[in-house]
Amino acid sequence: MHEFLAQLINGISLGSIYALIALGYTMVYGIIGLINFAHGDVYTLGSFFSLAILALLGATGELHGPALLIDAGLALFGAALLCGIVGVLIERLAYRRLRNAPRLAPLITAIGVSFILENAMQVWKGPSPVPFPAILPNPAVTVAGVAISLQQFVVVGLAIATMLALQLFVHGTRMGRAMRATAQDRDAARLMGIDINKTIALTFLIGSALAGVAGFVSGVYYQSTWFFNGFGAGLKAFTAAVLGGIGNLAGAMLGGFLIGIVESFATWLLGGQWSNVAVFAILILALVFRPSGLLGETLPEKV
Amino acid sequence: MIYIYFLAAIAVVVVAERVPSVGAKRALYAALGAALLLAPLVDHNDADYNVLADAGVFVLLALGLNIVVGFAGLLDLGYAAFFAIGAYTYGMLASPQFGIHLQFWVLLFVAAALAALFGIILGAPTLRLHGDYLAIVTLGFGEIVPQIFQNLTAYTGGPNGISALDFPSFFGHSFGQRALPYYYVTLALIALGLALARNLRESRLGRAWMAIREDELAARHMGINTTLVKLSAFALGASFSGLGGVVFAAKLSLVSPDLFQFQVSVLIVSMLVLGGMGNIPGVVVGSLVLTLVNSVVLPQANALAGAVGLHVDFSSYHFFIYGAILVGIMLFKPEGLLPSVQRREELRHATAPQDVRA
Amino acid sequence: MPLLELDSVTKTFGTLVAVNGVSLRIDSGAIAAMIGPNGAGKSTIFNAITGIYAPTAGRIVFDGKRIDHEPTYRIAASGIARTFQNIRLFSFMSALDNVMVGEHARLRARLWDSLLHTPAQRAEERETRERARELLAFVGLERLSERYARNLPYGSQRHLEIARALASLPKLLLLDEPAAGMNPRERQDLIALIRGIRDRGVTVLLIEHDMGLVMELAERITVLDHGERIAEGAPAEVRRDPRVIEAYLGAPAP
Known part of the structure; x- marks a missing residue:
């Protein structure tokens, strides 16, 4: 029973990272119908940027008090901002020209962008995993006999706070409304005077910034990062977005937590070498049997 | 040379x-x-035939994937999985692993059939998915297959794979360690692959594939059973990959799961994109250019850099090369470097002002 | 016996009733038309006939067999061909190949024949190509046969779609707004072409907004409004029908 709870908490921590990444997939898919294959690598970039900022600040070990807040805060916001900028650049340089091209063209381009980013990171930090400074003190709190680390609290807390902020933005602001309108019907949105290019760029900015947050969070949580992390994490987060219903923000979060929990339990019950098989099997089953996802709706084919 | x-x-x-x-x-x-x-x-110089035989395997893979992606328009991102299935067929049935030593020539057929069968098993439930969803499902399949080969240690040798595979023999003459016999095998298989691919393109089935690629709904209105026709593309494309896998495994005398990662699938997609999807000569050229870069140019660049005292490992730029090809071609020359003459002509026409009404 | 019969066909999308209990009979050898304001349910009926949607209720019988709930490809193979309101050609294929795809259901070549180009396959291909050329000539496109469909002028694309539809030797041809965007001369050609198609023994059902063309061409007209059939009969009767006049009064025929 303890092990069960411990794995559940593990899964939720893991899932909050997937959920943050999944939001970017789902927002971009919702607005331009593209699986932004490079999104997972933007997430890894988030870890790398955080790492670079912490190194710049001289933060190599455990931080306390104001130093913790300032350094971690700078790394978090810096990574989010830089990732946001990278996302906007990717959209501008690689995807915008292909907005009306046959559907597979932007997907193939996105795979290309992903490979370029991975190679850049490989050159930057080398082909092996890179240690990430353990900036958080590590007192564990024991709840009902299960130890929960401060990392886990921070990971889940940050993720939930970010998601709430996103919900407020999308449903409570003009720009958020413009995003939703564009996702629903681009032509109608244009006729209503919405600047489509700006709205799509904004979507990439926010989605990629969330990936940056996820990158920071995962660095803090795992205390390690690797140029190739984004491939697997991205695929799992995409699975989460599909599972929740692509285009649906709440669905992406739900899917993210579910995938995290599945992975955590598969590792526990079947062994780590089967966890990827389990997650990708879910991806295939979800797409085959419920492509509209848990919270999505099916739309009739346009003729 | x-x-x-x-x-x-x-x-x-x-x-x-x-x-x-x-x-x-x-x-x-x-x-x-x-x-x-x-x-x-x-x-x-046997080393030349070593490189050429590898290139031949990739030409074969590219011809096969071209059926799926170029003709039928189904983006398959897990094509390396069928390559793995072909290779492991040879690895498990022509090695000391189980003490089974079937003939190379027999296993070519077995592997082609098995790969086709797995193509059908994967395709049957997934082919009603639309474009990019199908691509992701095949990617998932491509990730699962090598992982399963890695996990089933008792049968597949786990992460180390299976080594000391049998040398094929031809009328009693063993191939031995030489690459030359494999060179001839790949030449023969490429000739076969080219003939079949060309036949398919000029046939009822080939036209049905292209119709699906252009407009699936309209294709159904032509009486095309789209599920069946797509399945046949998957199965035929996979069988080319199965053949390639057998040759690859026999030549290396080794199979291991890390030979069939996602990068291999993307490499083959890059070959198609570079040469021009759907156009057989273009695909051949695309795969030749990329193997030349991978197995000749980059290693030589490394040696050259080392000779002048530079410590640059050019072979760590593979990803960048594939990525740059995919992005650059899609943005600036989506028909590839060597599109068919007709396509080039027609794209020129298309730049003339179009009659837009209705 | 009618060639096509719709028996109280209803199609709903969620809460929207697109077609409500529409019945329709098309006799063999007829030129029939469906008219009605935008959103009256005409295209939905075409889509139900060709199996894109299964009707929510009701029956569709073609040539003595029920076809609702059959897949589109089988309905097409059984003898119903169509064109689309917003042209759907195979853009990156030549005009000739477009028509040859249209012959798909009639051809016998199996996987094996396609792979190996057996003698039977070669003979069939030759015939297929020849028939496709004849059809292109029939619609006046013989000189454009090697051009990609996407590069043909608009009017030729409409004609190519008709040739492709005829390639399966259908018993029934459904034309979805064939005259849309045509100038008066092209329109006259189209009228002659549709009559020519009927003279080949193909029954024609068309959706059209061009009232003049419908009145000139169709022998029977069905009028739809808000998903329901409000009138049916010969052109002269329909024109006088008070419900039809009422349906079109607010929005006169375009």
Whole structure:
């Protein structure tokens, strides 16, 4: 029973990272119908940027008090901002020209962008995993006999706070409304005077910034990062977005937590070498049997 | 020396596809074929045939994937999985692993059939998905297959794979360690693959594939059973990959799960994109160019850099090369470097002002 | 016996009733038309006939067999061909190949024949190509046969779609707004072409907004409004029908 709870908490921590990444997939898919294959690598970039900022600040070990807040805060916001900028650049340089091209063209381009980013990171930090400074003190709190680390609290807390902020933005602001309108019907949105290019760029900015947050969070949580992390994490987060219903923000979060929990339990019950098989099997089953996802709706084919 | 093979083959294809006379075109291809067959009389360097046989395997894979992606328009990002299935077929049935030692030639057929079968198993439930969702499902499949081979240690040797595979033999003559026999095997398989791919393109089935690629709903209105037709593309494409897998495994005398990662699938997609999806000569050229870069140019660049005291590992730029090809071609020349003459002509027409009404 | 019969066909999308209990009979050898304001349910009926949607209720019988709930490809193979309101050609294929795809259901070549180009396959291909050329000539496109469909002028694309539809030797041809965007001369050609198609023994059902063309061409007209059939009969009767006049009064025929 303890092990069960411990794995559940593990899964939720893991899932909050997937959920943050999944939001970017789902927002971009919702607005331009593209699986932004490079999104997972933007997430890894988030870890790398955080790492670079912490190194710049001289933060190599455990931080306390104001130093913790300032350094971690700078790394978090810096990574989010830089990732946001990278996302906007990717959209501008690689995807915008292909907005009306046959559907597979932007997907193939996105795979290309992903490979370029991975190679850049490989050159930057080398082909092996890179240690990430353990900036958080590590007192564990024991709840009902299960130890929960401060990392886990921070990971889940940050993720939930970010998601709430996103919900407020999308449903409570003009720009958020413009995003939703564009996702629903681009032509109608244009006729209503919405600047489509700006709205799509904004979507990439926010989605990629969330990936940056996820990158920071995962660095803090795992205390390690690797140029190739984004491939697997991205695929799992995409699975989460599909599972929740692509285009649906709440669905992406739900899917993210579910995938995290599945992975955590598969590792526990079947062994780590089967966890990827389990997650990708879910991806295939979800797409085959419920492509509209848990919270999505099916739309009739346009003729 | 090795450059001569690649550059000559590429040059012949490029020129042959641009000459207006059918006779001249046939003569050029016949000359290339004869030169490739007779080359070993002049060139006794087995290392050359080692590179060329590998290149041949990739040409075969590209021809097969072209059926799925180029003809039928189904983006398959897990094509390496079928390659793995072919290779492991040989690894498990022609090695000390189980003490089974089936003939190479028999296993070519077995692997082609098995790969096709797995193509059908994957395709049957997933082919009603639309474009990009299908791509992701195949990617998931491509991730699962090598992982399963890695996990089933008792049967597959786990992460280390299976080694000391049997040397094939031809009428009692063992291939041994030499690459030359594999060179001839890949030449034969490429000739077969080219003939089949060309036949398919000019057939009822080939037209049905292209119709699905262009407009699936309209294709159904032509009486095309789209599920069945897509399945046949998946199965046929996979069988090419199965053949390639057997040759690859036998030549290396080794199979292991890390040989069939996602990068391999993307490499083959890059070959198609570079040469021009759907156009057979373009696909051949695309795969020749990329293997040349991968197995000749980059290692030599490394050696050169080392010689002048630079410590740059050019082979760590593979990802960048594939990525740059995918992005660059899609943005600036989506028809590829060597589109068919007709396509090039028609794209020129399309730039003329269009009659837009209704 | 009618060639096509719709028996109280209803199609709903969620809460929207697109077609409500529509019945329709098309006799063999007829030129029939469906008219009605935008959103009256005409295209939905075409889509139900060709199996894109299964009707929510009701029956569709073609040539003595029920076809609702059959897949589109089988309905097409059984003898119903169509064109689309917003042209759907195979853009990156030549005009000739487009028509040859249209012959798909009639051809016998199996996987094996396609792979190996057996003698039977070669003979069939030759015939297929020849028939496709004839059809292109029939619609006046023989000189454009090698051009990609996407590069043909608009009017030729409409004609190519008709040739492709005829390639399966259908018993029934459904034309979805064939005259849309045509100038008066092209329109006259189209009228002659549709009559020519009927003279080949093909029954024609068309959706059209061009009232003049419908009145000139169709022998029977069905009028739809808000998903329901409000009138049916010969052109002269329909024109006088008070419900039809009422349906079109607010929005006169375009």
